[in-house]
Amino acid sequence: MNRRYLFVLNPISGEGDDRKEVIALLSQQLHGIDLEVWETTGNRGDAQKIKGMLSEGNWDGLLVGGGDGTVKMVVEAAIGNDLPFGIIPLGSANGLATCFGIHSISDACHAILKGRTRAVDLWKINDEVFVHLSDFGFNAGLVKRSRDESSRGMMTYFKSSFAQFAELKPYHFTLKFEDEIVEVEAKMLVIANGGKYGTGALINPQGKVDDGLFEIVVLNPEGFEEILRLSIDMFKGTLADSEVVKIWSADKVEISNPDGADFQIDGEVMPKTAAIKVYPVEEKINFYCLE
Template identity: 35%
Template sequence: MKKPEKPANNRLRILFILNRRSGNRNLNDLLEIIEQKSKSHPFEYSTYFLDTFSSDLIRKEIFNYKPNIVAVAGGDGSINLIATILAGTQIPLGIIPFGSANGMAKDLEIPVDIKESIEILLTGSIKKIDLIKINDRTCLHLADVGLNARVVNRFEKDINRGLLTYVKHLFGEMFFLKNYVFHIVYDGKKIRKKGVSITFANASKYGTGAVINPEGQLDDGKFEIVLVKPFPRIKLFSIAWKMFSNKLHTSDYVEIFSCKKAVVYSNKKTTLQIDGEVIGKVKEIRLESQEKVLNIIVPHYHSSKHS
């Protein structure tokens, strides 16, 4: 772990990329706090509003401003976009949770409080983490197909959080439950499994608080394939409870495979979502771990627990 580097004049330069469409928080409060913090710590900063998801425009802004840190105020989709741009560079990514669920921020233990999250930009450590390349797209956090993708999509539109809200949407989706046959080729092995969903996990938990990948590590050079097998409806609450109590791996209806590279074939088309963004319906999913290609700023308490 190391600190973000400062320029020769010893003043940090932060580019804040702000998505005003994320969540329902007050952007004016954020701008006011940034200005206050720049005076008390002093650092230089510039703001860029993410009104269009144009990688070329963002790269140009980064090239012109030459920041020491690029900080994103947005949800997982905004963070994914900037992570894709910064991957392979030395510029660290900072996160200000501003979305409705903020799954990646929860995984990194970054608080939703704006002042605290900006403080972490200034005092935190840099951690090198992996990404997953999925069908030529970047996954920073979690991707999935099947049941859980639909539940998470419904959950993130709900103003309520927690286990009961998750279960409510899980019950709602049970009426549309589909079983798939997945052919999985990973690290030289071939298996055939029936399932209702598969999660491709670089991290461990959703913004809902549900832990899908209890032993997931962001910097181990691997990702996990989490298969949820067909289950009787009577087991619904039990599975949800295990997700929220960090014990999903103990369920008889869950199998987890760690790997560096994989291809998953589905017997019928299913919706793929990556970091909260619906990509479309697919039958073939190609995955490969990209080891430690992104610098990200984390709190000291996270780096000491997970290093």
């Protein structure tokens, strides 16, 4: 008997992949799996609808087609359901899939059929579920700028990055750990459970998604040369060696943001906030992976 999977598809993700072609490709490659496709609408009720379908159906697995923001939304709806979770990378930002060695639809199908999963830690930032990467400052501003563009995809992301560089500035943050309070200046402050952005840049070289810890990565380069050097370090995996980078590991932290730096969680821009609390969620999600 075939296994039955719910496939949640964001029809406007990334470069606008033809959803009929995506569904056909999955159906061809996922032998022994029947897919029931449900498309997101972008409305607030999507997560509740998914939660209802999961509670009512007899499912063997859950797939999501989209970027990190779509994954975040579906994960929030899926908490409490002991189902293997597969990412079909279709969005502009697929950093979490990249962490699992999944770079294409074919990679995703191979991981699902192989059946290997990792029990990934989940966190809350205030009341928002957090899975992969969140940050204040430069990248969050870039995500916000890209979101406001009429087009989507990686090219829009790169175009927005040039405009964002013109507004690069430091922000003040206070980090309150259990036994330490730290004041920092940063162009970008990252809360990292995973390791890579969708571009392949390794922002968290020492992090693991299943070790019960996240990392705070503070980057404060001065001038174009240091920015370029940091970019090279990210792709070489040597970011931790940089003199303008500081990294802490923790299982909870409070962060104040008095300068009002832009803030995003898993590719979703958040409202302006002066302070956040990051703390663990008891449940985990079992993601299909190749690495």
